[in-house]
Amino acid sequence: MSATTKKIEAKRAELAPVISNFLFHTPEGPKEEQKEYVELKITIRDYLKDKQFRRVVSEVLFDLQKDVSGSTRERLFKLYQELGLHEDAYKKLNSWQWHKIAKGILQLSKMNVKDAYHIIKRFVNDRRSVVRKQAELATVSLRTEGIEYVLDSTRFAISEWQQLKLIEVLGNKEGYRPPEFKDWLISSNKDVVLFALRLIKHYNQIGAEAAITTLVKHKNDTIKAAAVNCIIDFNFHSALPTMKRVFWKSNNDVKIAILNAFAEMGTPSDLFFLEDVSKNEKNFLVASKAQSAMNRIQPDAVLPSKDLIDVEEVPVVESSTKEDTELDFLSLLDIAVIYEEVLPAEQASIEFSEVEVYDVVTVTEETVESYYENHLNPEKGLDAANAHTMSTQEKMDIYIHMTQEERINLLLELKESSKPQDIKFLEFIAEKEDHSEIRYKAFRILQGLEKNENQHVNGGVDTPAVTETNETDYTVVDYDTIYKPEDSVFYPLFNYGDRTGKVVLVKEAGKIGTDKEVVFLNHLLETETDKVLLTAVKEALDRLQPKPSDTGKDESETVNLDSIRNLEVIVDVETLDEHNSEEKEEADQRLPLELLFLNESLEDENPNQEEEIEQLFSFEIAPEYFKDDYNKLVS
């Protein structure tokens, strides 16, 4: 330690208590103390003529400001300026040495010399990094609008460390009301954008959904990742489709952030995308993240597949005594078959009121073989030729494992050779596929098929799919595996409705519902206990998926019904189509969903004035809407 340094240290030790007393002096004290105070002030002023002494006093005050707060701190700032020490700090700003300028800026900001703001802010774009960084911190510290000035005017990058410090400075400001930082998300300085994102997240400013969602498409991966993290924090569900689109163009960190977002906010409809990621992503961490996201959305969506004992597992095939030949065939294939006691024919009659599962399995040699070859050996793939021989569920299972290129090829083939039994499968692709081109292709094929179907109906030409034998007529779709009750538009409305409203909604679901509503109604059937509601649900289900007997078809056309247990509803393509055509006519007269609520509120106000309601909506609602079904149900 040099002699000068030792001298300065000694002076500091001597002055520190004196200045402390000076600071804690109160004008209310005794007269002698006041006199002492004035004398001390005069002495200090005399001493201040010495340059070294000024430096020591300045350093003592600078150290003290770290330890005091409130009014004492204010007095310290005042004293600093009263003694003219801030002039020394100003002089440092004119130095050619970067560390002296930075020290001057630091002193002025720490001693809260607000007048220095305009001088200091000129250094915000200084080429010397330490000076620039100190100027940024001082600008933000001295004035509330300082942060806006820095974000508006900085041309240089803002390091991550500097961002943390700026946030810390803002955090120390009492009663600080931050501006809307979304205004800087459009800055051309990418570090400003990144900093604005951090500030938005820090101050929980949720009003920037559109801008943040757009930033997910930013070229810079750091910004992209920051935007995704904001989205997760703010639960911006609307950003999920954008994230799906940018996923494959992102680096691994962003991919993981996106998958975290899906794990937090994803719905079952996103499982298809996640499945695609888990199959096609090369990076193991990303792929396993996709799988864990799937399990977060739907527990057990992905089950362990590694290091398991090699046991061949095949679907349980229920059989009847009639299928002896099929059983022989199965035993040849070495497929496990569960033999179950066959019910006598009269006991096997099915009560439609207890409908729960919508599945039909027609076990024939062809279907088993095709399943064995295509499903158990998925590497063999799916093409237009074998697509017609498989159930929709099997096709869907294989489809989700296919690459984008394979999917396009499949659709090109289907374009040439699709059959009506492919409709459900195509609908599945049109609805669930992420790739817009593939989705569009499926949609076009569907359009073509529907057009052909109409021509067949109008021209009285038999459609092979419905006139053939019972091998492929029956669409085997387990909607419960595709949809969840929440997927129905009626689901959220139902949860908020009262009893009457629920009945109305169920009725409406029966009229305009699709497969999603079938799942939703099934769910109600299992969970609801209200008898009126249950009756409405059953009727709605009947309406959506009529019994075979209702269609007027011969029982022989419904595939060994007697021999199949637990399969309670058979969806016959032909009857469904017929029914659909009736429904289509009816659809034009349906009550719009919006009016349903108006209807409900009117009912609440005038529960006994059904006629009035009827008149009000008579121009739109089918006559039986209130007269028959609704009155019957409510009464």
Add this chain to the structure above:
Amino acid sequence: MSSGSIEILIQYMNMVFLTFSVVLFSLFTIMGYLSARNSLHYRKKNSFNDLSKIMASPLAPSITIIAPAYNEGMTIVENVRSLLSLKYVNYEVMVVNDGSKDDTLEKLIAAFHLEKIEKQIDPNWRSKPIRGIYKSTQKSFGKLTVIDKENGGKSDALNTGMYLSENRYVGCIDVDCLLLPDALLHIVKSFSQRSKKKVIAVGGVIRVANSCTISGGTLEQINLPTNWLARFQLLEYTRSFLLGRMAWGRIDSLLIISGAFGFFDREVAIAAGGYDTNTVGEDMEIVFRMRRYMHDQKIPYTIEYIPDPLCWTEVPESLEVLVKQRDRWSRGNLETLKKHKEMFFNPKYGTLGLLSYPYWFFYEWLSPILEFFGFFSIIIFYFMGILNWEFFVAITAAIYAFSIMFSFYAILWDVYSYNQYNKTKDILILMFCAIIEPVAFHPIVVWSAIKGNYKKLFNIQSGWGAMTRKGFSKAA
């Protein structure tokens, strides 16, 4: 051979040694200047920072400290406790038990209430099989993760840790190193303070902890080692870390980060291929590889070096262990230089290829070999009666004087900047070490280097060699 030819040969050798010495003096002088400038710049720059306020920031970047452990049962619990007490908000301590044959894992499980957790592991990951991942059931040890794997060496353990870490930065340290409480704050600051260049790695000074007093993972008292070998190594470390690496850091050409205290950007380290498991100089090799990777990617980058004394470790106090350690270092040096020979005077790599690599080649690898053969040449020339005494005495005196001067400079610079040994007696002892080092310690280093090179040249298999540690002294 005619006397004329011998004369020419001798003259030629004199010229080579003279040139070599002059370049060496020049380089060391420049180094002294650059390191002083860098140290001053570092001190001034850091006088504006208050690290403690960032310590608790929720926005602080995340970091994993990977500590490979092999048969560390005696000290593992205390060492891990020390690592868990660092002052930083967002960090994880990952101990990789590299197939220890002792009770390292059992002690960890018992002391920190660990239980096995499930985690998906890439079946194609190239490290030795992972037997289990453990986390503590107690919240107070939430920062600790223990990986149990089959033995694969230090590099393999570090690679496993790097792969399993999910944090932005990873620190690779020796588990028995003592980190000062605010070490991570300095590291994180160094990583995140640059705005134009990406910081891919941060290295720091290793200080000698022999004879220091440690209590509860904290350095209570700094003492000069009592063992003379440790004293010489302390002098050597001061020269190397405070002058050499500081100087290379100034011109952004640092080619080595100590394996005992090195931090990396995880993404870059993995992209560059992680640690090489086929070399014993893995700490140097990874820096070469990461630098080459960034050069090839054309991404602006840098490596930061922190001169603050943040990491303390024990150095060998027995001659046998010391020779083994230096033998390994020289093998590692040769392996790395050979592996990256494309960089030699390659302008594509800028100062790295034109200055840094050649320095390592000539003055870190070739220098001990030249010294060794020079020594035997002198003896032979003496018996042949052809030794040029004037030249010999002059060049030996010059080298000796320069060596002492350089060591003195390092000691004084250390006193000025960090003042670790404030007793005058300690400084005088170190100065005495500087005077006798060229004859008392340097020959050991040269001999070890020759041994290492010999093993490498004749492909004699030799692993790491065991490092016997005494353990830090406990506070009274």
